Amino acid sequence: MSAERVAAARRPERTLLILGCATIACALLFLLFNASGQWDFVLPFRGRKLATALLVGYAIAVSTVLFQTVSGNRVLTPAILGFDNLYVFIQTCLLYFLGSGTAASLDPRLLFGVEILIMVAFSAVLYWGLFSGGGRSLHLVLLTGVVLGVLFRSLASFLQRLIDPNEFIFLQDRFFASFNNPDQELLLVSFLLTLGVSIVGFRMLRTFDVLVLGREMSINLGVDHQRTAAIILVLVAILVSVSSALVGPVTFFGLLVSNLAHALVRTYRHALVLPAAALVAGVCLVAGQFILEQVFAFNTNPRVIIEFVGGLVFISMLMRKAPV
Amino acid sequence: MIETRNVTKRYGDTLVVDDVTLRLPVGGITSIIGPNGAGKSTLLSMVSRVLPMSSGTVLVDGLDVRTTPGDVLARRLAILRQDNHLTSRLTVRELVTFGRYPHSKGRPTVQDREHVERAIHHMGLDALAERFLDELSGGQRQRAFVAMVLCQDTDYVLLDEPLNGLDLKHSVAMMKQLRTAVDTLRKSIVMVLHDLNFASCYSDHLIAMRDGKVTFQGRPEDIMRPEVLRAVYDLDISIQRIDGDWIATHYR
Numbered sequence: 001m002s003a004e005r006v007a008a009a010r011r012p013e014r015t016l017l018i019l020g021c022a023t024i025a026c027a028l029l030f031l032l033f034n035a036s037g038q039w040d041f042v043l044p045f046r047g048r049k050l051a052t053a054l055l056v057g058y059a060i061a062v063s064t065v066l067f068q069t070v071s072g073n074r075v076l077t078p079a080i081l082g083f084d085n086l087y088v089f090i091q092t093c094l095l096y097f098l099g100s101g102t103a104a105s106l107d108p109r110l111l112f113g114v115e116i117l118i119m120v121a122f123s124a125v126l127y128w129g130l131f132s133g134g135g136r137s138l139h140l141v142l143l144t145g146v147v148l149g150v151l152f153r154s155l156a157s158f159l160q161r162l163i164d165p166n167e168f169i170f171l172q173d174r175f176f177a178s179f180n181n182p183d184q185e186l187l188l189v190s191f192l193l194t195l196g197v198s199i200v201g202f203r204m205l206r207t208f209d210v211l212v213l214g215r216e217m218s219i220n221l222g223v224d225h226q227r228t229a230a231i232i233l234v235l236v237a238i239l240v241s242v243s244s245a246l247v248g249p250v251t252f253f254g255l256l257v258s259n260l261a262h263a264l265v266r267t268y269r270h271a272l273v274l275p276a277a278a279l280v281a282g283v284c285l286v287a288g289q290f291i292l293e294q295v296f297a298f299n300t301n302p303r304v305i306i307e308f309v310g311g312l313v314f315i316s317m318l319m320r321k322a323p324v
Numbered sequence: 325m326i327e328t329r330n331v332t333k334r335y336g337d338t339l340v341v342d343d344v345t346l347r348l349p350v351g352g353i354t355s356i357i358g359p360n361g362a363g364k365s366t367l368l369s370m371v372s373r374v375l376p377m378s379s380g381t382v383l384v385d386g387l388d389v390r391t392t393p394g395d396v397l398a399r400r401l402a403i404l405r406q407d408n409h410l411t412s413r414l415t416v417r418e419l420v421t422f423g424r425y426p427h428s429k430g431r432p433t434v435q436d437r438e439h440v441e442r443a444i445h446h447m448g449l450d451a452l453a454e455r456f457l458d459e460l461s462g463g464q465r466q467r468a469f470v471a472m473v474l475c476q477d478t479d480y481v482l483l484d485e486p487l488n489g490l491d492l493k494h495s496v497a498m499m500k501q502l503r504t505a506v507d508t509l510r511k512s513i514v515m516v517l518h519d520l521n522f523a524s525c526y527s528d529h530l531i532a533m534r535d536g537k538v539t540f541q542g543r544p545e546d547i548m549r550p551e552v553l554r555a556v557y558d559l560d561i562s563i564q565r566i567d568g569d570w571i572a573t574h575y576r
Contacts, residue, residue, distance in 0.1 A: 206429060216369075221476070222399070
């Protein structure tokens with residue numbers, strides 16, 4: 001590496017500034033491009049979409065970075081704890097037992113609250129059941145998460161086979177990431193939840209930094225590792241619920257933004273990595289949605305593109321790690 | 325003082341550490357020696373609360389390590405284990421600065437910075453301070469980690485095989501640096517060592533372990549005897565007195 005590149009990599013603040021400007025530019029482009037003068041309709045309409053995209057990007061980015069910090073692994077994402085499969089499972093159950101008519105008429109905030117409670121309870125059970133012994137138990141938690149994730153997915157697809165085809169379409173509509181039909185109430189609740197998570201997280205930023213050194217070093221430095229890991233898992237559960245409820249599961253997106261952010265700012269400090277990841281996510285989602293709407297005229301699904309690129313990154317990361 | 329009372333570690337039916345009751349001397353270097361699987365590292369991990377014990381008590385200055393808040397202990401006792409892999413890229417200085425976390429909670433003061441520079445200098449890392457850890461050799465990285473635990477500025481420092489991966493020159497340098505830290509800063513260092521002769525030449529106190537039990541302890545001249553080492557290692561080891569040191573020859 002040349003001295004110049006080292007110097008550039010050592011200036012994460014500047015990278016953050018550039019990312020911030022890029023996000024604002026994307027947001028403005030998204031809001032104003034081709035609006036053809038109908039401001040009173042276009043602005044609130046696009047504004048809602050924009051807010052959803054930014055909020056979801058933030059939630060996915062922060063949850064993935066924190067999860068990777070606590071698991072000490074850059075290839076894992078919350079998806080491996082089975083979180084988004086659980087979300088699919090809950091949704092399927094609701095539809096199966098209530099029918100699409102009832103499910104659609106329920107207060108989305110109530111539904112959302114129940115979902116989040118189940119998600120957090122799930123992470124708490126995983127945590128308390130498996131974390132209490134010392135040593136290698138994080139891997140046990142992760143492994144259990146993988147197995148449970150498969151279980152949830154299988155149960156969900158089993159139920160989906162039993163469902164009426166029309167209801168299945170209704171269901172599928174909910175799973176595929178889409179920023180076109182955000183619910184305003186849901187958006188507000190999600191925003192407040194995310195704000196709460198951020199406040200808790202903000203006060204622990206320096207503790208998160210220590211976790212980068214691994215479990216034993218953190219304990220040596222006086223961090224209550226068990227407690228911190230538990231808090232992080234709850235925060236992650238809430239954030240994943242928020243993003244899943246707003247746009248459905250997006251498995252590989254977190255992996256993508258987290259690794260991009262780490263590559264861009266190249267520091268262990270969460271005070272810099274977390275905003276970088278959130279901004280990268282914001283740029284990707286807003287720009288992606290813009291291209292989708294203006295270039296492809298809604299003819300493609302953003303999730304397909306995200307999962308395609310994310311999957312490629314995932315495979316390349318595994319390949320790169322393998323030979324060692 | 326560090327005191328262990330009936331400390332036991334069991335994995336299933338296997339006893340790794342078997343009812344160890346010890347008082348580790350204050351000040352000086354104490355080395356734990358013994359064959360593979362004797363439970364040396366496990367004992368060290370339990371003393372430092374990194375590994376929960378199956379039964380027993382460990383007291384550090386009278387504080388029970390199981391109930392005392394982590395940050396209180398972190399200002400009295402530091403541990404460095406064998407393999408420390410990091411998920412983020414850190415420079416040597418950033419790593420050493422983490423050693424001040426128990427004191428500054430991540431907001432290093434001017435005094436903290438001075439501690440950091442002193443530790444870097446003490447371990448001879450001045451030229452490498454801005455380098456990333458993954459660009460260093462194994463020995464240099466090991467020295468950076470030792471600098472970090474020294475920077476933590478605790479009375480007790482526990483090291484699990486600090487000479488691991490160091491060549492002869494750096495092993496000698498490391499032991500001299502640790503000796504200086506003990507003599508000038510009045511620290512108590514407890515370490516697991518595999519090299520009998522380093523243990524003999526630099527330690528004030530030796531503890532020999534076998535099959536999870538402490539079999540012998542005492543000054544180097546008490547432990548460095550063929551009959552004692554025979555009982556610990558199952559090996560005929562002859563001892564020579566060379567320049568005032570007890571040297572074991574066990575190569576043939």
